[in-house]
Amino acid sequence: MDGAGLPEAATGAEAPVTTATTCAYCGVGCGVLATPAADGSVAIKGDPDHPANLGRLCVKGSALGETLSTEGRLLAPRINGQDADWDTALDLVADKFHKAIDTHGPDSVAFYVSGQLLTEDYYVANKLMKGFIGSANIDTNSRLCMASSVAGHKRAFGTDTVPGTYEDIEQADLVVLVGSNLAWCHPVLYQRLAAAKAANPRLKVVNIDPRRTATSDLADLHLAIAPGSDVALFNALLVHIHEMGAVDSRFVADHVDGFDGALAAASSDDPARTGLTEAEISRFLSLWTAREKVVTIYSQGVNQSSSGADKVNAILNCHLATGRIGKPGMGPFSVTGQPNAMGGREVGGLANMLANHLDLENADHRDAVQGFWASPTMADKPGLKAVDMFKAVKSGQIKALWVMCTNPVVSMPDADYVRKAIAGCEFVAVSDMYGSTDTAQLAHVALPATGWGEKDGTVTNSERVISRQRPFRQPPGQARHDWAIIADVGRRMGWEEAFAFSSPAEVFDEYARLSTVTRSFGRDFDISGLSGLSVTDYDNLSPTRWPVTSGKTGGRFFGDGGFFTASGRANMLALRSKAVAQAPDSDLPFVLNTGRVRDQWHTMTRTGQAARLSQHTGEPYLEIHPEDAAKLGLEPATLARLANPHGSAVLRVKHSDNMRRGEVFAPMHWTGQTAVTGRINALVAPVTDPVSGQPESKAATVAVAPYAPAYYGFAVSLSEFHPQTGYWARARVANGWQAEFADITAPEDWLAFAQTLFGIEGADVTSLIDDATGIARVALYKDGKLVAALFASRDPVAVARGFVAGQLGTCGRAVLAGQPGADQPDPGPTVCACFNVGINTILRGIDEMGLTSVDAIGEALDAGTNCGSCRPELSALLNTRKQAAE
Ligand SMILES: Nc1nc2c(c(=O)[nH]1)N[C@H]1C(S)=C(S)[C@@H](COP(=O)(O)OP(=O)(O)OC[C@H]3O[C@@H](n4cnc5c(=O)[nH]c(N)nc54)[C@H](O)[C@@H]3O)O[C@H]1N2
Ligand SMILES: Nc1nc2c(c(=O)[nH]1)N[C@H]1C(S)=C(S)[C@@H](COP(=O)(O)OP(=O)(O)OC[C@H]3O[C@@H](n4cnc5c(=O)[nH]c(N)nc54)[C@H](O)[C@@H]3O)O[C@H]1N2
Ligand code: SF4
Ligand SMILES: [Mo]
Numbered sequence: 001m002d003g004a005g006l007p008e009a010a011t012g013a014e015a016p017v018t019t020a021t022t023c024a025y026c027g028v029g030c031g032v033l034a035t036p037a038a039d040g041s042v043a044i045k046g047d048p049d050h051p052a053n054l055g056r057l058c059v060k061g062s063a064l065g066e067t068l069s070t071e072g073r074l075l076a077p078r079i080n081g082q083d084a085d086w087d088t089a090l091d092l093v094a095d096k097f098h099k100a101i102d103t104h105g106p107d108s109v110a111f112y113v114s115g116q117l118l119t120e121d122y123y124v125a126n127k128l129m130k131g132f133i134g135s136a137n138i139d140t141n142s143r144l145c146m147a148s149s150v151a152g153h154k155r156a157f158g159t160d161t162v163p164g165t166y167e168d169i170e171q172a173d174l175v176v177l178v179g180s181n182l183a184w185c186h187p188v189l190y191q192r193l194a195a196a197k198a199a200n201p202r203l204k205v206v207n208i209d210p211r212r213t214a215t216s217d218l219a220d221l222h223l224a225i226a227p228g229s230d231v232a233l234f235n236a237l238l239v240h241i242h243e244m245g246a247v248d249s250r251f252v253a254d255h256v257d258g259f260d261g262a263l264a265a266a267s268s269d270d271p272a273r274t275g276l277t278e279a280e281i282s283r284f285l286s287l288w289t290a291r292e293k294v295v296t297i298y299s300q301g302v303n304q305s306s307s308g309a310d311k312v313n314a315i316l317n318c319h320l321a322t323g324r325i326g327k328p329g330m331g332p333f334s335v336t337g338q339p340n341a342m343g344g345r346e347v348g349g350l351a352n353m354l355a356n357h358l359d360l361e362n363a364d365h366r367d368a369v370q371g372f373w374a375s376p377t378m379a380d381k382p383g384l385k386a387v388d389m390f391k392a393v394k395s396g397q398i399k400a401l402w403v404m405c406t407n408p409v410v411s412m413p414d415a416d417y418v419r420k421a422i423a424g425c426e427f428v429a430v431s432d433m434y435g436s437t438d439t440a441q442l443a444h445v446a447l448p449a450t451g452w453g454e455k456d457g458t459v460t461n462s463e464r465v466i467s468r469q470r471p472f473r474q475p476p477g478q479a480r481h482d483w484a485i486i487a488d489v490g491r492r493m494g495w496e497e498a499f500a501f502s503s504p505a506e507v508f509d510e511y512a513r514l515s516t517v518t519r520s521f522g523r524d525f526d527i528s529g530l531s532g533l534s535v536t537d538y539d540n541l542s543p544t545r546w547p548v549t550s551g552k553t554g555g556r557f558f559g560d561g562g563f564f565t566a567s568g569r570a571n572m573l574a575l576r577s578k579a580v581a582q583a584p585d586s587d588l589p590f591v592l593n594t595g596r597v598r599d600q601w602h603t604m605t606r607t608g609q610a611a612r613l614s615q616h617t618g619e620p621y622l623e624i625h626p627e628d629a630a631k632l633g634l635e636p637a638t639l640a641r642l643a644n645p646h647g648s649a650v651l652r653v654k655h656s657d658n659m660r661r662g663e664v665f666a667p668m669h670w671t672g673q674t675a676v677t678g679r680i681n682a683l684v685a686p687v688t689d690p691v692s693g694q695p696e697s698k699a700a701t702v703a704v705a706p707y708a709p710a711y712y713g714f715a716v717s718l719s720e721f722h723p724q725t726g727y728w729a730r731a732r733v734a735n736g737w738q739a740e741f742a743d744i745t746a747p748e749d750w751l752a753f754a755q756t757l758f759g760i761e762g763a764d765v766t767s768l769i770d771d772a773t774g775i776a777r778v779a780l781y782k783d784g785k786l787v788a789a790l791f792a793s794r795d796p797v798a799v800a801r802g803f804v805a806g807q808l809g810t811c812g813r814a815v816l817a818g819q820p821g822a823d824q825p826d827p828g829p830t831v832c833a834c835f836n837v838g839i840n841t842i843l844r845g846i847d848e849m850g851l852t853s854v855d856a857i858g859e860a861l862d863a864g865t866n867c868g869s870c871r872p873e874l875s876a877l878l879n880t881r882k883q884a885a886e
Contacts, residue, residue: 019472020047022459023061024116024452025601027336028052028188029461030061031543034453034472042068042453042472051543052166052461058187059599059613059833059869064452066610068473074435074448075477086478089445090485093402094492096427096444097133100399106135106377110389110398113349114405115142115338118457118469120507121482122340123347124499125404126355128490129383130348131375132498136360136383137398139351141406143386144413144695146341147350148303149334151692152312155573156320158565159357160345161524163557164295164331165463165545170196171329173291176206176284178230178315179301179698183214183872184598186299186335186462191868194218204287208233209301210593211623211665212658214872217879221283224660226275227591227699228305232577233274233281234314235266240285241321251323255561258572262317265574273577275660288318293329300337300595304698306581309691313573320570326559335462339469342460346525346546347511351383355511356518357525365521372517373498385693386412387686394421404431404482405449407603409438410671413695415681416647431482434605438672438679448479451606455481457504458541464554466527467543483507505538519549524557524564580699581687584662588644588701590628593665594680595698598869599833600669608674614731615802615830619740620678622651623665624704629655633706637796639727639742641707642666644700647682650707650727652740664704668697675729709742711774714797716805717758717788724756733805740797750776750792758788768816777816786812800826802838831877832863832870842874846881854878 018035031050035043042065048055077089100108111129113122129138142150153160169175170192182190197203197218207219208230216222225233241247242263252259271281288294296319302311315332324330336342348355358365360382370378384392390412392398401422412418422428422442430443433451440446454475460466475481483504490499501507512531519526529548533541545554563570584591599613607613622640634640634653642649642664651666659665670678687696709727718736722728728741747753750769763780770776774794780787786807791797799818803826807815820826827838845851845861854874858865864874 017472019470020468021470021472022339022467023057024064024339024606025060026186027338027341027462028186029339029459029465029467030057030188031467032057032061032064034065036472041065050467051465052463053188056188056191057867059867060601060607062834062867063607063610063613066612067606068453069609070476071609072434072436073476074432074440074446074479077448077478078435078443078446080444086480089447090488090492093429093445094489096400097489098493100427101133104399106133107137107383108398109133109135109400110137110139110384110393110402112386112389112401112403112406112408113138113140113344115140115145115336115341115344117344117405117482118340118455118459118504119343119347119511120457120504121404121486122344122349123355123507123511124483124486124490124501126348127373128486128499130354130379131370131373132377132490132493132495134377134379136351136379136381137389138349138383139386139389140344140349141386141408141411142338142341142344142350143693144304144411144697145300145337146303146334146345147385147692147694148305148308148689149312150345150350151309152316153334155309155313156316156571157558157563159524161557161564162334162342162462162464163326164333165556166192168295168329168331168333169193169297171293172295173200173202173293173329174204174206174287174295176208176288176294176296177215177219178208178296178298179303180297180299180335181209181213181215181595182297182335183218184869185337185596187867187869189335190215190218194871204291206284206287210660210663214598214876217872217875221280221287223276223280223284226273227593227663228307228580229274229577230302230311231307231314231575232269232271233276233284234311234318235269235575235577236271236281237285237288237318238263238266238321241289241318244289246289247321248323251561252321255563255569256320256572257567257569258574259321261574262321262572265576266317269576292324294319294324295329295331295333297333297335299335301698303694304696306687306689306696307578308689308694310573310575310578314575317572317575320572326556331556333462339461340459342462342464343458343466346460351385356514357523358518358521365518368518368521369514372514375498385688387688387693387695390418390421393425398425400427401425402429402431403439407437407439407605407671409442410603410679411668411681413681413684413697414646414686415679415684417686431485433479436673437603437605447485448477449485450475450479450481454479457483458508460546463545465543465545466541468539468541470539503535505533505535508538509533522564529553581696582685582699582701584701588703589662590702590704591663592642592683592700592702593663593698594668594684595665597667597669600667602669603671604669604674609732611732611734612833612836614733615836616833617667618731618738618801619729620651620667620670620675620680621654622704623654623656623659625659625661625663626655626657628661628664629653632704634704639707639709641705642683642702644683644685644702646685648677649680649683650677664702670729674731677727678729709744710746711742711792711794712796713741713790713792714799714801714804715739715741715757715788715790716808717760718808719758719760719787721758733808735805735808738801738805746774750778750790754778754780754788754790757790760788763787766816777818779812779815781812784811785809786815789815791818800828802827802830831873834866835862837861837863839877842877843881846878852878
């Protein structure tokens with residue numbers, strides 16, 4: 001293949017062709033209709049026929065077409081930073097793995113993979129490591145995400161089974177959201193829930209989260225629980241269920257073990273641990289027992305905890321005791337994060353699992369899979385889990401590491417340690433779409449992978465629905481599919497036949513046929529009915545819920561028992577809440593909670609490209625209660641420095657009475673590329689749940705202090721620029737780039753600073769610099785157009801960001817004012833990213849146009865009428881104004 005091959009923008013340029021595919025982002029798994037146009041742009045719509053979304057999309061999904069630029073894409077393999085051909089690169093990978101295995105054994109190598117791989121990619125990676133290399137050192141970022149739910153499910157049900165479907169959420173009379181910010185993280189499910197609530201006045205929503213979030217807005221009851229104490233709350237619920245006679249004795253007698261022990265342990269727990277008042281707790285308990293149809297949705301506030309698996313089982317205990325599981329409108333519901341988090345669990349992507357929900361520790365299961373694979377060897381013990389894997393990389397035990405489709409230098413806890421570990425490893429291969437991620441930069445061999453829109457395969461969403469991701473454009477340069485890269489390495493390592501796959505359909509067929517072999521074990525995961533699909537059938541596969549056998553397709557699990565333990569009975573576990581693993585003390589007095597923002601996806605390699613998605617939150621921040629902030633002398637919009645023995649960060653201060661005192665929150669998205677001091681995982685200790693090995697990403701302990709810069713700055717430019725200051729954060733704007741920055745010493749010469757910052761030669765410069773007040777404003781013009789501008793002051797820069805960025809490429813004569821003229825009111829920071837409606841516009845609409853509902857705002861200003869992701873914020877703005885008026 002030709003290294004200089006230029007990406008083709010789209011296939012089928014003559015007549016627009018619409019491809020039905022699945023969203024690249026969250027585990028809701030929405031169907032997307034993509035229509036490439038002749039100019040290379042791609043129109044995106046929700047697929048009305050997909051059961052997950054029925055035509056809806058959130059803001060990230062609807063912006064997918066804006067993230068398809070080939071800028072920054074890896075277009076050819078790279079060896080030590082130099083372009084190479086595929087043969088040389090893959091020979092090198094195969095050779096390094098081979099040598100390590102020959103000299104040090106199979107456990108000296110490792111794969112660290114991802115819930116964003118397609119099922120076909122994941123299947124081939126797992127087969128190569130477990131069946132041919134003969135080690136189980138393959139772990140995935142799902143360890144950071146779903147491992148506690150997997151462990152909880154297995155302990156209770158015998159398998160990792162999600163019993164219900166999305167329709168249960170709509171049919172319920174009570175939906176309890178535990179550690180889930182559904183409004184921002186599973187927005188289409190949130191919209192389905194909001195619509196169900198509007199249609200059914202009996203439906204109540206409880207939200208259990210230490211923070212008040214956009215999701216709390218829909219809740220009839222928000223419980224600001226003490227971090228980590230969920231087990232105590234669900235134990236109190238189990239006791240209450242018993243006291244109120246709400247136990248389903250029949251279901252328990254027929255299908256459940258461990259009831260008495262679980263109740264005894266629950267009775268000895270202390271609900272005061274939750275930090276909630278008795279009245280709050282009893283409101284929750286009575287809602288639960290007054291309604292039969294209860295769905296409990298839980299996510300990372302449950303999983304990412306040193307008691308994550310226990311939290312999961314404490315929730316499952318209550319559903320098992322009441323038999324409220326696997327029936328319409330009832331059940332525990334672990335929502336998955338990544339588009340194929342569920343598929344990865346099915347193929348056995350975790351270090352302690354085997355393919356098809358079989359057990360690595362079970363010799364019969366191993367033999368069956370080995371026989372099917374006709375493989376020379378088989379891993380017979382669990383491999384290293386993510387945190388231990390990177391420890392083994394650091395200690396030198398792992399000699400060759402292959403990272404695929406994940407960015408651990410940013411997303412792993414103790415991220416600075418992980419960066420050092422990878423940098424010091426003898427051999428590192430990284431497969432990614434982009435070459436400059438914090439992790440790919442450390443690779444000896446960087447392998448260009450295809451991305452969404454190019455990839456071809458299947459994913460499974462939170463409700464067990466398998467959907468196709470279909471390609472609608474040519475891969476750029478020499479990018480190849482992940483399954484093909486892995487299979488090619490397998491062949492080069494000597495396993496020609498086992499990795500002779502030539503299409504994703506062939507991989508999928510082998511995977512489905514594995515079910516026909518293993519179904520004798522009677523596990524939940526069985527897709528034998530999908531074996532033998534022709535290539536056309538595979539291409540046309542419509543969304544299908546597993547199991548798929550000759551006798552059964554889809555449905556729920558466990559409504560009539562039928563658990564997958566040896567006895568066929570579910571287990572209730574005896575649990576007691578534990579003290580948090582990381583208790584704050586006088587040196588590290590704050591609990592640091594971390595999570596997501598509405599419009600960014602993880603390490604922002606894709607969402608960071610869409611200017612529209614950066615308008616909602618363009619900079620990393622620290623949410624802190626105003627009283628805590630006042631004690632520390634942290635004014636809004638100043639900067640705070642966080643530190644603990646693992647690392648440090650500098651973040652913009654955001655006062656918020658949504659926070660409990662003593663707790664702070666920061667988003668997880670920023671990286672060495674977007675805000676070097678915003679990499680929050682530098683501060684997250686590698687503390688894990690002892691059962692699941694999942695890191696406690698939600699409860700680090702930190703010290704917080706003002707970061708007192710000599711100046712604050714804000715700049716925009718048509719061309720990309722990287723501030724080299726103590727603090728900076730970059731984001732895209734419609735026409736170029738913006739950056740916030742600050743430093744502890746001020747430049748002596750602002751014009752020279754602007755010159756270095758922007759690197760633009762021969763511009764006409766207009767400036768306004770006052771050394772006495774510390775105010776500096778510099779604008780650069782070329783051919784009569786504004787190409788860059790800089791604003792600095794001793795206090796946080798008070799200019800209208802949107803206005804300044806909007807001046808780029810125009811004559812921009814008024815830019816130095818930093819504000820639009822009186823005739824053009826400043827819309828303020830974006831709330832609705834679809835129609836670019838700012839907060840000031842919305843507040844003016846409420847105050848001056850008398851808009852009193854979210855729908856009225858939509859009618860007057862369009863805000864919230866497309867994807868609906870901002871509707872919770874619109875409603876919060878209405879509430880603020882209502883409260884102010886009272
Ligand atoms: N916009 C956006 N959406 C996404 C993603 C994204 O990057 N961006 N990522 C996807 C992925 S992979 C995932 S895993 C999901 C995650 O989806 P969520 O789990 O909903 O998101 P998080 O923000 O990580 O955390 C959820 C909440 O847990 C709360 N929490 C913290 N500690 C506790 C506790 O001890 N108890 C309780 N009850 N709550 C606690 C936090 O305050 C937070 O509001 O989102 C998916 N969707
Ligand atoms: N502090 C803190 N840390 C967290 C979390 C938290 O809540 N708090 N959440 C954790 C959770 S739940 C998750 S899921 C992780 C996510 O963390 P990561 O997986 O590290 O985040 P992503 O940015 O999604 O990384 C995906 C990478 O794969 C690349 N990529 C995209 N598509 C493809 C493809 O098809 N093939 C290949 N080879 N590469 C591709 C992208 O460019 C990107 O570099 O973060 C975890 N870390
Ligand atoms: S809710 Fe949004 S991010 Fe999640 S799958 Fe649907 S469109 Fe994609
Ligand atoms: Mo996740």
